[in-house]
Amino acid sequence: MTKTFGDRIAVDDVSFSVARGEVFGFLGPNGAGKTTTVRILGTLIAPTSGSAVVAGIPLVPANEAEIRRRISIMPEAPGLYRRLTVTENLEYFARLYGLPGRQARIREALDAVDLGDRAQDLCGSLSKGLRQRVALARTLLNDPEVMFLDEPTSGLDPVAAHEVHGLINTLRQRGVTVFLTTHRLDEAERLCDRVAIMNTGLRTIGRPDELRHMLFSRSLAVTTAAPLGDPDRIFAGLPAVESWRDAGTPTAVPAGASAATPSGYVVAVSDPARAAPAVTRALVAAGADVLSITESRYSLEDVYLELVEDQEGAAR
Numbered sequence: 001m002t003k004t005f006g007d008r009i010a011v012d013d014v015s016f017s018v019a020r021g022e023v024f025g026f027l028g029p030n031g032a033g034k035t036t037t038v039r040i041l042g043t044l045i046a047p048t049s050g051s052a053v054v055a056g057i058p059l060v061p062a063n064e065a066e067i068r069r070r071i072s073i074m075p076e077a078p079g080l081y082r083r084l085t086v087t088e089n090l091e092y093f094a095r096l097y098g099l100p101g102r103q104a105r106i107r108e109a110l111d112a113v114d115l116g117d118r119a120q121d122l123c124g125s126l127s128k129g130l131r132q133r134v135a136l137a138r139t140l141l142n143d144p145e146v147m148f149l150d151e152p153t154s155g156l157d158p159v160a161a162h163e164v165h166g167l168i169n170t171l172r173q174r175g176v177t178v179f180l181t182t183h184r185l186d187e188a189e190r191l192c193d194r195v196a197i198m199n200t201g202l203r204t205i206g207r208p209d210e211l212r213h214m215l216f217s218r219s220l221a222v223t224t225a226a227p228l229g230d231p232d233r234i235f236a237g238l239p240a241v242e243s244w245r246d247a248g249t250p251t252a253v254p255a256g257a258s259a260a261t262p263s264g265y266v267v268a269v270s271d272p273a274r275a276a277p278a279v280t281r282a283l284v285a286a287g288a289d290v291l292s293i294t295e296s297r298y299s300l301e302d303v304y305l306e307l308v309e310d311q312e313g314a315a316r
């Protein structure tokens with residue numbers, strides 16, 4: 001799919017698929033084309049070129065009403081009427097969508113987001129986090145198969161964001177396919193089965209752990225109480241060890257370390273489970289005092305920065 005606005009390319013030849021029941025993260029910086037993609041897949045705007053299938057239905061004008069029945073979208077701004085109560089808002093949207101059995105649907109949606117006791121409160125009197133939950137209740141009214149959540153936790157405090165995460169996990173348990181746009185990497189890493197990293201074009205796609213392994217080799221971080229006399233003799237030739245480098249004096253030195261200068265080494269390995277015991281034994285045999293040995297963990301944030309900054313660098 002490609003979408004241009006005038007001569008600005010918002011979404012550039014992006015292609016991906018999401019499995020039924022998957023929680024799929026769509027990550028990218030501001031202006032990356034996330035909302036544009038959601039609006040295309042949600043039948044709100046047409047792509048400039050390309051095609052899509054949403055909830056198993058080809059995205060063509062004749063199918064738009066049918067697609068809309070099976071999906072729902074929670075936009076960036078909740079778009080609720082502040083001078084109406086929670087129930088009145090849901091009632092209004094349920095009528096607008098032409099849904100049968102409105103009362104039962106509203107009750108179920110409020111229960112799902114645990115807002116039953118706030119049903120008669122004015123939306124304007126609710127905190128931002130609670131309003132976000134009302135917006136989520138609205139997206140549940142039509143019992144969607146596919147749900148698009150556009151930055152659902154942006155601007156929420158950690159407690160409110162945590163509640164939204166809980167609700168997304170509930171959706172997963174119900175088998176709803178969730179398309180989640182976010183620039184919060186911790187959120188994507190915790191919630192999503194797979195993520196796409198996007199910046200106008202698609203940079204990469206995969207499971208969070210796959211992406212980490214794809215971009216970064218695995219390594220062990222070793223800290224010893226004093227510099228090693230001959231590190232090469234210790235590290236070279238050990239099982240599953242590929243190379244090593246001197247990482248200098250670590251900034252975070254364990255409390256109670258001796259007066260000698262602690263020294264850090266990064267050992268690139270093919271299999272940490274095989275390399276770590278061998279490295280530990282070799283260090284002890286060489287008389288080194290080991291302060292710590294851990295596998296370096298790259299976060300999704302490292303992956304993201306590598307990909308997004310890489311591109312910014314190339315554009316300069």
Ligand SMILES: Nc1ncnc2c1ncn2[C@@H]1O[C@H](COP(=O)(O)OP(=O)(O)O)[C@@H](O)[C@H]1O
Binds near residue numbers: 008029
């Ligand atoms: N209706 C529009 N008219 C013109 N440009 C737009 C329109 N909608 C989005 N854009 C542009 O497309 C790009 C992608 O925007 P958007 O999809 O909102 O990004 P994101 O949601 O990832 O922050 C931006 O450069 C934005 O300015």
Ligand SMILES: [Mg+2]
Binds near residue numbers: 035036
């Ligand atoms: Mg957006």
